[in-house]
Amino acid sequence: MLYKQLLRTLYRNTVPTVPAAALAQELAAPAPPLLLDVRTPAEYRVSHLRGAQFVPFDSIATAPFAGLDRSQPVVVYCSVGVRSERLGERLHALGFRNVRNLYGGLFEWVNEGHPVVDSTGPTTNVHPYSPFWSPWLKRGRKVYE
Template sequence: MALKRAAFTCFSLFALTACGQTEPGKTSAPYARMLQALYRNTVPTIAPAELAKELSKPVKPQLLDARSPAEFKVSHLRGARFVNYDSLAKEQFVGLDRRQPVVVYCSVGYRSERLGERLQALGFKNVRNLYGGLFEWVNQNNPVYNAQGLTRDVHPYSALWSPWLKNGRKVYE
């Protein structure tokens, strides 16, 4: 139900404004307003450019993808671990180092914020949500991967959310 409310909020904002990129590396104003309406601000965010810098260092944050299996299969951040959003409440995150930084993401950041809340409840101290999600990551020309390697394919979640994805090739699988 919450995801449906989020989709309605997105649609309402989309209907009122055009959602275009302003300049490279900057979130469009309409997208930023949509994110502001969706986020509870319970998990600190990390900008795509900042995450890109952190991923270039020898010690990288642990990446958790909170999308569906189909979305993850189409593309994801290199090295990301899939966490099925639908079974989030049961997940204990065995094998994840609670002392290491964790960055969570989904399409736009709504589902990943719920994942971040779950991690915090389980005692993870350094959890951040990728601001704007995978869409903003790709919109800012950062790479995504699938089982075959580097790809331009991105699963846009639904036709309602797809206008926010400006770069990449939209693939529904």
């Protein structure tokens, strides 16, 4: 409950959100959305959603996102959903029509028991971003790289 209150204060509500459970169902469908992970390289290396493409947060203001279908469903995420909301805003400005933000980010995804992977396969490791944010990660093994 406190996590949801925190997110209400942090989100600008400029990008529609998708709950973790709904995204898990969509990822099991024949035509899943494109996943864009907008964290740091270290966070992504520790773990990410299977099939997610890495987008460095520092590059979102200038990246053209060339070659991506503007009509394809896209779900953006970061640790809690704030950085990904910024990416969602940028994608909307570039003409993407179906962009959603994973509500609660990777933390909510893992807290609800959904799987993450690293370069070798399934893992329980999760980068908690910082000591300030780590208390919101209730499941998984906290790993700072």
